[in-house]
Every structure is written in structure tokens, then in C-alpha cells.
Amino acid sequence: MQRGNWTIKTSKLAYSLIEIALAFLRNTLTQQNQTSEGMRDARHYWLALSRAPRLGDARLRALLARYPDPRVIFDANPDQLAKMGLPEAARQYIRAFDWPAMADDLRWLEQPDHHLLTLSDAGYPPRLAEIPDPPPVLFARGGGEVLTHPQIAIVGSRNPTPMGQETAFAFARELARMGFVITSGLATGIDAAAHRGAMAGGGRTIAVVGTGLDRVYPGRHRELALEIVKNGACVSEFPLGTPPIAGNFPRRNRIISGLGLGILVVEATTRSGSLITARLAGEQGREVFAIPGSIHNPLARGCHLLLRQGAKLVESAADILEEIGPQDPVPAPPAGQPNDNF
Secondary structure, rough: OHHHHHHHHHHHHHHHHHHHHHHHHHHHHHHHHHHHHHHHOOHHHHHHOOOOOOOOOHHHHHHHOOOOHHHHHOOOOOHHHOOOOOOHHHHHHHHHHHHHHHHHHHHOOOOEEEEEOOOOOOOOOOOOHHHHOOOOEEEEEEHHHHHHHHHEOOOOOOOOOHHHHHHHHHHHHHHHHHOOEEEEOOOOHHHHHHHHHHHHHHOEEEEOOOOOOOOOOOOHHHHHOOOOOHHEEEEEOOOOOOOOOOHHHHHHHHHHHHHHHEEEEEEOOOOOOOHHHHHHHHHHHOOEEEEOOOOOOOHHOOOOOOOOOOOOEEEOOHHHHHHHHHOOOOOOOOOOOOOOHH
16 A cells, blocks of 8 residues: 555656656746847848738838838737738738748858848948839848949850850959959859959959849859859849749849949840840949940840940940049958858
8 A cells, every 4th residue: 555655656746847847848948939039130020021922022112111120010910010001911921920930041141141131221232222123122142241332244145155255254354453343143154254254353243143042043153153252242132942933033133233333235135134134224324335246246236236225335444444433442352261051
């Protein structure tokens, strides 16, 4: 009988200890969650809001202008969310929001040289903020400060002639030496030559991409993208995980043109996306330059069309400098190696 009582008492003690341990664990997890909530800043909330379905750039820009602290949006009740003009899908997303679902995005943001810039941030590229439809949220990897320096975009065919590639490389190299950051789109052909030329000139370069910054397109430019991160920045308006959807590339062209003082088209057909970028540059009040070529070269026809429409003919980097004026030297990139987790 005594043994039975002892067994019962032991079992009760064990259950009590388990309950105490579980209560301690719950309390610890609650404290950790509260600490994590307290450590989150506006960037984290704008990052979360950038994932909201059917929100759109125009609404997100309006929210940025109206609510400097995005916590107000996440703390709002259903009636308040409706009065903010948010679509039902976005309201449901906010009401049911779960931070663990953002774990990958948050880990990316906390890595060195990973940035999220909103239109209200001091580090947002000032010239880009001037265009009619600036991206409300901009992801950047590399030296974020390079986005504020004077830039010239160089664009052209993905399938240029050898002479076209050499020309893009040489212009980028010389313009970089003159104090310009060279902006392009990381595509094959003229884009890649421009990025490489800028770095060969000891300058800095920016790649505006049409995917999330956790991937590289085309894949064979992974090493080039890493070099760009070391010597400038990769930039995207698209959230992490965004694949290379065809429509994203024409959309990002307004950023390529909007970041800079002007754009140079090296080789392009009359149907090239580079002409879209040049048109956007003109609409944004940027200088448009084009290099003439042989009348027998189909890749010269796009440049000739631009020249007939009023683009400035250039034969050397000095021609561009004469139009735009001298620039202060761009500071060298900080020492250090980026991680390679593209």
C-alpha cells in the first residue's frame, strides 16, 4: 500500500514538474516574441507590406506619404483598413499577417550590404524619386550610397556586333574615369560590356534587374553580378523570389533611365527594348545619346531612328561630358567581400 501511495505521489510530482517546465517555456517564447517585435523597425513593416496582394505601387506610394510609421497600418482594425482604401485582399493579408512567413525576407534584409529603401528614406536615389512612377520600395544589394551619385545609363542589343561590345566597354570605361556611375540591366551583350567597362576604368556600376535579388538572370552572369555588388550595387523593385517574368524587364527600364542624368544607346534594332528605355529617358527629362553606325548594320537602325527623333549624336565620351558637365569623383567602394548567396 505504501509503495502504491509513493507511486501516485511520484507521478503527481512528475506532472507538476512538467507543467512548470511548460509554463517556463511558454513564458520564454512569449518574451522572445515580444523582444523580436520590439526590435522590428519601419523597414520590416514596409517589407511586409510590399508583399500585400493587389496593393499596387500607386496605393503603396500613397500609404508611404500618409503613414510615416507603417505600424499604424498593421495595428488598424478592419474599419480603419477599409477607410485607408486598401483592397479586400490586402486587408485580409494584413489582418492575418504572420511574421514567421516573412522569415526568409527578414534574414535577407539583415545581411550586410542588403538594403530596403522607401521613397521617404534619405538614401532613396533622388533623381529616381522625381519620375512620375518611382518604385515605392527598392531593394538593393551592395553599396547603397552609390545610388545617389551621378549616373549615365548604357544600353543596347543583347546580340551586338564585336564592335558594338568594344564600343560599349570603351565608353563605360571612359565615363567611369570621368566620375560617372554606369547603370545598365545585367543582360547579355551591351549591358554586360558596359558593366565590365565601368569596373575596368576603376569606377562603379549599378545593375537594375527584373527579378528578385536572391537570383540572377541570366544565370551565367552570376559572377558578374557578384563583381557588381563589390563595385556598386544590384537593384530591383521586385520582391525576393520573383522569377524572370518577361513583363518585368520593360517595366524596370524606367528605373534604368530614371536613376541617371542621361542614357547612351550603343547598338539596337528599331524594335529593341533599348528604344523603350530611351523614350522613357526623354519623357523623364534625361539626355538621350546615340552612336551612329553603318547603314548596312541592322543594329545601327535603332540608333539612327533615335538620332532622327532628336537624340544627340556622340562619337566619344567627351561628347557626353560636354553636354552634361564634369562630375566629382565617385568614392571607391569600401573594402570587403560580399557573400555569394545569389
